[in-house]
Amino acid sequence: MSSTLLLVLVAASAYLAAHVVFGWLGRKYLVVSGAEYLVLGIVLGPHVTRVLTPEVVDSFAPITTLALGWMGAAVGMRMYLPDLVKVPGVTFRLALAESALTFLLVGGTEMIVLAWLYEISLFQAALPAAALAGIATASSSAGVELAATRLNERGVEVTQLGVSVLVNAIVAVVSFGLLASIWHRPVMVNDRPLTATEWMTITLGMGVIGGVLFHLFVGDERESDRIFVSLAGGVILVSGAAAFAGLSPLLAALVFGAILVNTSRNRAELATSIAHVERPLYFVLLVFAGAAWQPGNSAWILPVVLFLAIRALAKVGGARLVTRINGMLPVLGPDWGRGLLGQGGLALAIALNYVYQDGGTLPYFVFTASIASVLLTDLMSARLVQSVLAPLIERRHALLRPADGPPAPDGGP
Amino acid sequence: MRRIIILALLLEGMRLVLPLGTGSSSAHSLLTFGFLILAAYTSGEVADSFRMPRIVGYLVAGVLFGPSALNIVTVEATNELAPVSSLAIALIAFLAGAELRWSELRERGRAITLILTSELGITFVALSALLIGLRNYVPFLQSAPTPTMIGFSLLFASIAVVHSPAVTMALLTETGARGPVARTTLGVVLVSDVVVIMLFSAVLALARALVPPNTGDVAAISLGSVVWELGGAVVVGTVLGAAVALYLRFVKRELMLFAVLVTFFGSEIARLVHVETLLTLLTAGFVMENISRDGDGDALRHAMERSGAPVFVVFFALAGAAMAVTEVVAIWPLVIPIVLVRAAGIWTGCRIGGRWARVPAKTGNLVWMGLISQAGVAIGLATVIAEVYPTRGAPIRTLFLATLAVNQIAGPILFRMALARGGELGEEETATTTAVAST
Numbered sequence: 001m002s003s004t005l006l007l008v009l010v011a012a013s014a015y016l017a018a019h020v021v022f023g024w025l026g027r028k029y030l031v032v033s034g035a036e037y038l039v040l041g042i043v044l045g046p047h048v049t050r051v052l053t054p055e056v057v058d059s060f061a062p063i064t065t066l067a068l069g070w071m072g073a074a075v076g077m078r079m080y081l082p083d084l085v086k087v088p089g090v091t092f093r094l095a096l097a098e099s100a101l102t103f104l105l106v107g108g109t110e111m112i113v114l115a116w117l118y119e120i121s122l123f124q125a126a127l128p129a130a131a132l133a134g135i136a137t138a139s140s141s142a143g144v145e146l147a148a149t150r151l152n153e154r155g156v157e158v159t160q161l162g163v164s165v166l167v168n169a170i171v172a173v174v175s176f177g178l179l180a181s182i183w184h185r186p187v188m189v190n191d192r193p194l195t196a197t198e199w200m201t202i203t204l205g206m207g208v209i210g211g212v213l214f215h216l217f218v219g220d221e222r223e224s225d226r227i228f229v230s231l232a233g234g235v236i237l238v239s240g241a242a243a244f245a246g247l248s249p250l251l252a253a254l255v256f257g258a259i260l261v262n263t264s265r266n267r268a269e270l271a272t273s274i275a276h277v278e279r280p281l282y283f284v285l286l287v288f289a290g291a292a293w294q295p296g297n298s299a300w301i302l303p304v305v306l307f308l309a310i311r312a313l314a315k316v317g318g319a320r321l322v323t324r325i326n327g328m329l330p331v332l333g334p335d336w337g338r339g340l341l342g343q344g345g346l347a348l349a350i351a352l353n354y355v356y357q358d359g360g361t362l363p364y365f366v367f368t369a370s371i372a373s374v375l376l377t378d379l380m381s382a383r384l385v386q387s388v389l390a391p392l393i394e395r396r397h398a399l400l401r402p403a404d405g406p407p408a409p410d411g412g413p
Numbered sequence: 414m415r416r417i418i419i420l421a422l423l424l425e426g427m428r429l430v431l432p433l434g435t436g437s438s439s440a441h442s443l444l445t446f447g448f449l450i451l452a453a454y455t456s457g458e459v460a461d462s463f464r465m466p467r468i469v470g471y472l473v474a475g476v477l478f479g480p481s482a483l484n485i486v487t488v489e490a491t492n493e494l495a496p497v498s499s500l501a502i503a504l505i506a507f508l509a510g511a512e513l514r515w516s517e518l519r520e521r522g523r524a525i526t527l528i529l530t531s532e533l534g535i536t537f538v539a540l541s542a543l544l545i546g547l548r549n550y551v552p553f554l555q556s557a558p559t560p561t562m563i564g565f566s567l568l569f570a571s572i573a574v575v576h577s578p579a580v581t582m583a584l585l586t587e588t589g590a591r592g593p594v595a596r597t598t599l600g601v602v603l604v605s606d607v608v609v610i611m612l613f614s615a616v617l618a619l620a621r622a623l624v625p626p627n628t629g630d631v632a633a634i635s636l637g638s639v640v641w642e643l644g645g646a647v648v649v650g651t652v653l654g655a656a657v658a659l660y661l662r663f664v665k666r667e668l669m670l671f672a673v674l675v676t677f678f679g680s681e682i683a684r685l686v687h688v689e690t691l692l693t694l695l696t697a698g699f700v701m702e703n704i705s706r707d708g709d710g711d712a713l714r715h716a717m718e719r720s721g722a723p724v725f726v727v728f729f730a731l732a733g734a735a736m737a738v739t740e741v742v743a744i745w746p747l748v749i750p751i752v753l754v755r756a757a758g759i760w761t762g763c764r765i766g767g768r769w770a771r772v773p774a775k776t777g778n779l780v781w782m783g784l785i786s787q788a789g790v791a792i793g794l795a796t797v798i799a800e801v802y803p804t805r806g807a808p809i810r811t812l813f814l815a816t817l818a819v820n821q822i823a824g825p826i827l828f829r830m831a832l833a834r835g836g837e838l839g840e841e842e843t844a845t846t847t848a849v850a851s852t
Binding site: 058061062065066185187189202206209212213216217219225228229230232233234235236237238239240241243244245246276277280358 | 415418419422423426430432433434435439440441442443444445446447448450451454455667669670718719722723726
């Protein structure tokens with residue numbers, strides 16, 4: 001049986017099964033579906049069963065690149081400014097501060113550890129460390145959505161988590177885009193190499209031109225098939241152009257998505273189309289990310305464990321610190337950062353993008369770290385969020401009870 | 414004006430991005446794919462503004478941006494995007510099968526059979542006679558002994574009679590035409606694909622008897638293999654179609670993804686068991702449509718049209734990019750008579766067949782215009798000839814590609830004219846142009 005056929009069978013049956021089995025599991029046991037496809041990819045990959053050979057994995061590179069772009073566009077589509085300006089400023093401050101703290105803490109620590117462990121200079125270690133920092137910043141929204149739906153809550157705590165996940169994603173994607181620009185291999189244009197600023201401008205410009213083309217293309221049309229073709233063409237063009245130029249398709253497509261959502265009259269239709277295709281591409285990405293994984297030598301274990309530990313510390317401790325500084329402890333409590341521990345497709349997408357980049361140092365170590373983090377946290381992300389939300393919500397409800405009810409706990413709002 | 418700006422932006426963007434490339438072929442194919450979706454679609458709109466089928470715009474975009482002209486879409490890129498063409502053919506075949514209903518086949522079966530027999534037979538004989546008459550000017554017949562002359566003339570004629578299900582389906586989807594001209598043309602085109610394969614196999618066997626090939630290790634095409642290739646395709650397609658109908662009955666979710674997987678899976682299975690891919694998927698679509706519940710087939714068809722929309726645009730653009738424009742220019746004194754005689758043979762055959770089947774005159778006089786387009790199936794057959802007869806096969810392929818280029822442009826225009834004259838455009842086109850404009 002050809003590898004391609006087997007892959008189709010496996011991917012199809014796994015994806016369809018997700019709707020029956022994992023949908024039920026998710027609702028009943030608060031389990032997020034995703035990591036199992038990663039394991040499936042690893043099992044099918046060249047280093048375990050060899051069902052998927054390296055040639056087959058390489059032949060699907062355009063689809064995985066498209067998946068990266070589509071995920072970037074999906075993040076961009078969540079940046080609808082009229083909705084974002086309604087969110088209180090302190091929510092954004094907390095989110096941004098937590099993201100920055102996580103990025104700096106993980107990046108700084110990993111740079112030192114990698115330089116020491118692999119006997120490379122700090123400059124050489126900076127690139128994989130920065131990639132890991134971006135990956136560490138990203139959090140999964142699936143757990144937040146699942147837990148919030150289960151608890152039937154959309155209060156300030158859920159808003160904080162939701163905004164934090166979005167800001168985490170933006171910081172992660174933008175930082176990786178910057179990395180790709182700074183560490184781009186030299187390309188001579190007009191007898192000189194392009195600078196990092198120029199590469200970054202090109203990345204952003206691709207997204208902008210993609211957005212302009214979309215609007216020109218759609219014109220006054222409202223018909224859904226036409227909009228879908230325009231959207232698909234735009235995402236494919238933007239991600240293909242960015243990947244071809246050795247830049248980040250995630251960032252270019254994020255800009256594209258952000259422009260679309262803020263300028264198009266067909267926002268709802270676009271969001272539906274994006275979401276509809278995102279899920280199957282996400283599963284394809286997980287399977288091929290797993291298949292593309294390569295085990296390194298044993299030297300990766302310590303830095304990966306350290307990565308997981310530092311990330312957890314940064315997320316929980318960093319969130320606590322910024323909450324205390326902003327006087328929001330009574331509202332959000334000290335442990336809301338736990339709800340950001342879950343990692344999903346975006347972390348893997350950034351890691352895979354790093355693997356595809358020319359000249360990246362220690363690509364498979366970075367990839368291994370992201371896979372380990374996703375495997376450990378994705379399944380439990382909804383339960384982690386619930387463990388944070390449930391006490392906060394219970395406390396809020398207790399305070400809102402009538403005066404002859406139980407007294408409010410100390411420190412309550 | 415808007416479309417000109419789009420094309421200008423796309424061209425200028427590609428001009429700026431291409432020098433920045435890192436050499437990754439996978440990223441290059443993705444970039445080319447995205448470019449073609451937007452550029453070819455825009456060209457289709459330009460064609461539509463001139464009351465021509467959008468397919469012509471897609472084909473012209475391929476010619477313009479392809480290796481023959483601007484070379485934005487390089488030969489390497491067209492090879493990298495070959496899976497897109499395979500997927501498109503598979504989707505088209507499935508959709509074509511899903512268009513056919515058993516009741517309709519019973520109603521039109523006799524007319525389709527008689528028209529097909531008549532036009533294929535007359536066209537085949539006319540083309541063979543033309544090539545024999547012009548043998549001193551035909552590259553692969555010059556100075557050839559009589560058996561060689563006859564054998565290769567028949568071979569060329571057997572592939573030149575082929576029609577194009579892809580163009581037929583694309584135009585019917587674009588226009589939403591469902592009248593007697595549309596349905597009869599579709600029926601003739603779909604059945605002709607099967608018949609042409611059988612005809613080609615028989616003619617190739619005859620040619621091998623008349624002109625034994627020099628290559629010693631070319632396997633003979635046996636009757637058994639042809640029977641399996643066609644009969645097995647029906648069996649495999651039936652099983653696949655039944656499985657799809659069951660899915661629609663009991664699951665009916667994620668139809669867009671399912672549509673792509675079904676066609677991908679069906680073509681892969683057909684390739685593995687050595688059956689005819691087009692016929693397999695055609696049968697699968699036919700079985701699915703005729704055994705599934707009311708509405709289920711429509712839901713899957715719509716999902717397929719939607720997921721296939723960008724794929725179809727790129728498929729026709731790639732076909733345009735692969736067109737042998739320079740060959741047409743180089744050998745046009747030979748191409749034009751072949752194109753005209755083929756058209757005349759089809760016209761005569763359809764009129765005779767239509768009268769024989771007692772088809773209404775309006776339908777019988779217009780069907781021929783839908784049969785001018787030619788398809789990639791014949792390219793595959795021409796490639797087989799080139800493999801069996803490397804020396805003479807290459808010029809046969811070249812001449813065929815040149816005539817195909819002309820017919821691929823003229824065919825959709827004529828078919829659209831036929832639908833317009835038959836009164837099968839108008840309200841349907843207005844209502845469905847935007848709905849299915851992507852194909």
